[in-house]
Amino acid sequence: MSDVVEKTLTALPSLLSLDSQPGAAKLSSTSKLGNLIRGITELTSKHEEEKLIHRELASIKEQVSSPNTSMRQMKELMVRAIYCESLGYEASFSYIHAIKLAQQGTGLEKRVGYLAVSLFLNENHELLLLLVNTVLKDLQSTNLIEVCMALTVVSQMFPKDMIPAILPLVEEKLNHPKEIIRRKAVLALYKFYLIAPNQVQHIHNKFRKALCDKDPGVMTASLHIYLQMIQENAEGYKDLTASFVSILKQVVGGKLPIDFNYHSVPAPWLQIQLIRILSLLGKNDQRTSEIMYEVLDESLRRAEMNHNITYAILYECVKCIYTIHPKSDLLEKAAKCIGNFVLSPKINLKYLGLKALTYVIQQDPKLALQHQMTIIECLDHPDLIIKRETLELLFRITNTQNVVVIVEKMLEFLRMSTDDYTTIDLVGKVAELAEKYPSDCVCFSYKNYTYAPDNEWFIETMNTVFSLSGDTMQPDIPNSFLKLLSEGFESVEEDRKLRLFAVDSYVTLLKGETGKLPQFFLQVISWVLGEYSHLSEELKPATVLELLQKLLDRKQTSSETKSWALMAMTKLCEGRAGVSVAQQVSETYISSMDTVLRQRAQELQHLSQDSELRARVLPRDADLEPLEVDSSLSFLDGFVSEALAAGAAPYKPPHQRQEELSQAKVLSLEPYGLSLPISMSSCSIADRQSPTLLSMSSGLSGDSTDLSHKGGSTTLKFEGVKRVWGKEGYLAQKESVEEAVQVEAPSPLRSTSQQAEVVGSHSQTPTLTPTPEPEQEKQQLASSLFFGISSQSSVCLMGKSGPTPQRFRRKAKGQSSSSGATEQMSNSVVFTSTTVDNLLCNNPPDSTITSEVDVSSSKHTSELPQGLTAANGTCDIEAELTDSDLKGSSPPLSGDNGLENADPDPHENLDKPQGVCLSSHLPAELSGLCRSEITPLCTLQNLDLSACHVHREDTIVLVVFITNSSDSAVQHIRLDLDSELLEVSCVSESPAKDVRSVAVYLYSLTVRRPAVHVELAGTVSYQVPVGTPQTAQFSYKLPLTAFIRPLTVSTEEYGTMWLAFSHDTKQNLTLINDGQEPLVATLNVLRKKLQLHVVEVIGVEGILACKLLQDQPCLMHFRVHEGALAVWLRSPVPDLPDCLIYHCQRALQEH
């Protein structure tokens, strides 16, 4: 390879001087670019290059700013500037000239100008506003090339706020006679859809027209849009399924012109795109899936030619077949395809085969069995990417029986990996696996070692993970490790052993060389030693203190780690020796520059002297009862009121402060000439005569929107600073609530006796196979990797695909809730295992490779106890189902959402009558008011939660009904509501502590930040007399319109307000034409549906006003123009105009 480079380099000077050569004519020796490049290639060091380029840039700068430079020279200069920028040197002075070139140049010059702009600038660059006019002009040009250039630059980058200015022009291009223009217009609109979906909502039917365009190229372009839209909302486009299928049929059938063939495959990229769309449409939808079976079969059949691109189509088909509602003969063909991929000698195909296997493994674990030997080979593949993909696959099939081997393989890879990204990813995975399976004690043999995923294995694995990961680890891994350790498992004795083992192993580690241990690990070690070293009888606190002191003295120890070590010492300093060490250490750090260290040192000093206080502050073996945290900080109330009395300014939340700041900033930017909105409307969107005026005003306000957006996101975030394990930690309570919720996640059921039998049956198998030595080793590895995948353990697989990762499943806080979960689980265990078995029946296993495992697994199945013998047939399951509490719940085949919602159906049936009787519980003062329907929120064992919102003039009241359906009273109901977008304040809670029938909770809501819909998340927890607390989560969604009230202002007031507001949006809406005057009719509809106040209507214009509770005004200006309604909204609140536009559109559509 390198000689080719050398040849190129040596050829370069001669090439440059030879004018006669065909290529060289372009690189004439006088060309300045040629000189520059020649200069650079002659250089030897980076430093010299820097010097040369800076000289070059200086000369370019001088020339571009000279008034005598012609456009042609400018073009040449731009190319040189592009070259310098591509080498990584900034040439920002040339940006403005690039825009000028695009504006003033013709033909090639313009093209270079546009190119330079698109390479130099980004869509947030302020200079881009200057390009808007040029784009507008070129879009209207009669020169097709100029239109093309404008469309290309628009799809590369365009300021979001300026889209309305050019949208009508781009829309118009959808009807252009030239298909290349139509095609580019479609893609430009797609770009708009991506950056501002609201703005293009009204042209969805035009997209449909593009889909039906007579030119296949335009149709292909429109598929980009459909792929995106269907990804977001498949339901809305089910009606198009048949069209996509028929397009694909025609393409596959070779109906397209021969030009579209690529290596004699008809339009392969189009096929790929169509199959992707189909798979999105057919997901979880049997009826839609049925429409596409035939064409998928056809595609599979046709794509048999041995070319790269046909494999691309095959791969899409396979993924699609496994995504949509299953059909057995297609699945069989797809499985065969995957086999071909995996077994292919071409590495790219092998890679995709592994990807496909990883994708389908949850539905068809047997397929992994079929290819187990190939997978084993891939584990030792020289290509790291293949190896990693294999590990990813193994990660998906991990279960209790093979976790040790798989983790071992992953650690092996980790030890070799040099790539940060891979390391972080894998470390996370290993930690997840280790935490998931540590307490299961199953022993089996592999390579004559006995492995058991037990306590020691867990600690050792975590040790390796910590020491391998370096300091790149995600902080939640040590967090959850310590959480596990402190919360422990079901048995106290096990916990003690685990902690003891950890302490012992850490002491050994600290005694050795600590230099290479990452800081994270040292912190974990410090905490564990501080907390649990007393468990060890041989270990004296003094020894531990000494070790920690050594750690403190080391230079490499970071100050954060030091504070951990100091905290640990605080817990340990007892006895005379301890106190003296503590005094010594604290004296060193009490004058530290680091405030945290200083604080810890202070604590250490005080607590070591007062052992009584220490016992109180840091109780040993304190049970982890959730600490009561006063999150409203009410204990500060006194302080605050004192401060206020002393004249301090009241507290404003950050977003409000930012808001005021940005408001103050933008006010002065308003152009002087515009006094009334009515006069401003002369430059509305549709009016192309004065685009400059338009772009100026809304461009400026657009900037201010951005500013306050940024401000909004700078609010304090607490996620990063979790200190969950410290007893001192304030977050302990919040964590435990979360944990209690997670308890509901399913846990795989196993009884030790079963496993023992499995092990027994398995351990005999390897001795029976007389195979050559290395082969045998691989087979053994295979059988340990794929152990237990076939039947029962698929439960784990299914469980894993659920939405909540079941990290902390072991210790169930609430007894009764955990038993509830168990109940549910046992049902779905039955179900999922049958579906898997059904799949197995459809696809008889390939017995040559898999016989071993199959034998063990079939044995295994037959030994399952009554509850799990589902393989016999469906009647068993039905019987079980009717016995259980969960009538009507039908876990779907995929198992994806099997456990999340217990039973939606019966509830819906109950809803109507319940709604009627619930409404009688509405408080008297709310009963006469307009309210939403009562909707159910969630259902628990004894409780039903429903809610509605009531519109009051000054507020929105959320009413939550809690209905107790059981006979026994429910106590300690606690309802917590929370929302990012809403301010929730409690109006009144039901006084009763025990609820026997219905309790009503009232909350008043105000909007913090407008959004199209605002959502509340809530948690309810309660207690029945006998039993432990239970919790459930729910959410409630309400449209922004609920918070909109009419705002009564006069036209004069409106005028002054209009000028003061900074955030605005413009858009065209459709007019309603039903007999009477269209503007009045439309405004009436909007007024009724959105609660607006009509200020005045003059001729073709109307002004309306409304406010968002409390007192956040929004002004609207409507003008009829060319049969459409041009709307301009202004408000001091960011996002409010955008959201309202959305609701206006909706209101008019629904009309």
Place this chain on the structure above:
Amino acid sequence: MIKAILIFNNHGKPRLSKFYEHYSEDTEQQIIRETFHLVSKRDENVCNFLEGGMLIGGSDYKLIYRHYATLYFVFCVDSSESELGILDLIQVFVETLDKCFENVCELDLIFHVDKVHNILAEMVMGGMVLETNMNEIIMQVDAQNKMEKSEVSWTPPVPCMCMT
């Protein structure tokens, strides 16, 4: 969607870089360097896909590359693109360049960055694949060149900048 298209030579010198998503100047250079680092240390007989650089990456992103003589062609794409499809798109791109420049070599890319960009713009627009048919792409590029030529010829004495 295609996030970026990078071409660099065996020494990591960038020959063309086109980003369809905004990154700062420094990040772009860093991405090019990191990508080169990742790609250049791969053997010839391994797969053409690479996952997750730290900068451009995350698990959703993928680098798909081909190596021709002195040049690496790298496409950075998200999961909505077909791996093999992109691999063949690179082939189409290179074949098109080859046709436009008659035996394309690294020098053509250096001296005619603007032209290469124009060809690319006919293939990929704003990160979306626009055209995959080589003849169609060449036709579009030629049509533009011709129109510009004719335009240039009647604007007074500006000599035409040698187009093939």
